[in-house]
Amino acid sequence: MHILNITFSVDPSVEEGFVSAVQQQVIPKLDHKSSLLRIHSDANTHPTFGLQIEFESVTAIRDFKRTALDSIYQQLQTSFPNKWVSFDTELEKLTP
Numbered sequence: 866m867h868i869l870n871i872t873f874s875v876d877p878s879v880e881e882g883f884v885s886a887v888q889q890q891v892i893p894k895l896d897h898k899s900s901l902l903r904i905h906s907d908a909n910t911h912p913t914f915g916l917q918i919e920f921e922s923v924t925a926i927r928d929f930k931r932t933a934l935d936s937i938y939q940q941l942q943t944s945f946p947n948k949w950v951s952f953d954t955e956l957e958k959l960t961p
Contacts, residue, residue, distance in 0.1 A: 866919060866920075866921070866957070866958035867919070867920045867921070867922060867923055867925070867926055867955060867956065867957055867958070868917050868918065868919050868920070868955070868956040868957075868958065869917070869918045869920065869926050869929065869930070869953060869954075869955060869956075870915050870916070870917050870953065870954045870955070870956050871915065871916040871917075871918075871934075871937075871951055871952075871953045872904065872913065872914070872915050872951060872952055872953070872954070873887075873913065873914045873915075873916065873949050873950070873951045874909070874910075874911045874912070874913050874949065874950050874951070875911055875912045875913070875914065875945075875948065875949045876911060876945075876948040876949065877911060877912055878948070879945045879948045879949070880912045882944070882945070883914075883941070883944075883945055883948070883949060884901065884914065886940075886941065886944055886945070887901050887914070887916060887941075888901060890940065891916070891937055891940065891941075892916075895918060897918050897919050897920060897929075898918075898919040899916065899917060899918040899919065900916075900917050901914055901915070901916050901917075902914060902915040902916075902917065917956075923955065926955055930953070934953070938951070
């Protein structure tokens with residue numbers, strides 16, 4: 866199992882709307898099992914979330930990043946211009 870983890874740091878003024886948009890507009894359109902997680906850390910200065918999307922292979926993640934990830938970013942940027950930043954990491958599940 867491979868997981869694409871997209872970490873978002875969000876301006877507090879749009880936190881509720883941002884979470885709602887991801888839950889209601891982004892996740893339902895994904896063809897993969899996914900979840901939105903709140904990240905708690907002493908280092909966070911803004912609300913931080915992880916969108917985790919599961920894939921069967923590294924190739925599937927790379928295909929998704931090449932074909933679909935930019936449209937998610939564009940959708941969020943249109944709704945919340947300059948109110949969030951993100952980075953993505955690829956995770957490999959080692960245990961069932």
